[in-house]
Amino acid sequence: MNNTKKNILAELLAEISPIDQAKTDAKMILASRIFKVLKSKKWNNKDFMEAVGQKNPSVITKWLSGTHNFTVDTLVEIEKALDISLLSLENTKVQKVTENTRRIKKSTVRKHL
Template sequence: MKRNSKILSELRKKRDNREYERTRTSMLLAASISKAIKSKGLTKSEFAEKMGKNPSVVTKWLSGVHNFTSDTLTDIQQVLGISLLNLGSETSPILTARGNTSTTFNVFIMPDEYKKVKNEGLNPISFATLSNTQVISKRVVEMLSSHD
């Protein structure tokens, strides 16, 4: 019994924490996607159709071992209306620009840029949904200023 315990202890010490975290993240992503599919009342086949993929691809995604690309995660977020990755939410405020149309742009502002924007009297808001539109922060500041 002590020998098994010692072997397990040695294996735990050798465990690569990066690999563990990768596996954990993959499993959490798969669980979040599965939960969102169910909450939308979709079957895996219906979700696959909305994604333009074969159902076997969705099965692989939900296995918890798939290495997602950022493009795939972005597509999944858009189809399911969820946020899987809150990139920058811990360090970078986000500004929302509302123009004359109903389009809303949610854009990440880097900390140094945030200070400049804040000095211009613009208010940060909490994360809603990152839109498809990617705009360089300087252009965003110009956009925000022109819509006041």
């Protein structure tokens, strides 16, 4: 690669904010983790598509591209289908949030009675 192309590439890379880079990295890591699990299970895209209840093969291709911005709902569906953890949420934290939500709902109901 000549110096002009290197300089242009360096300038473009310098314009990427750290948060945008972190977002891109996270998307790539998620896609890579999913792909590795599929490979270890000897699943192809069709197997994965059926396991997550998708009808469109292009959705699976997009998920594995490393550019898809997953929703939490989709990640949970993938976790359940592949029997893996992608979100790494600790049960205690999830349980505390659930307990706090229940307390808030109860206190709100009492105020309105």
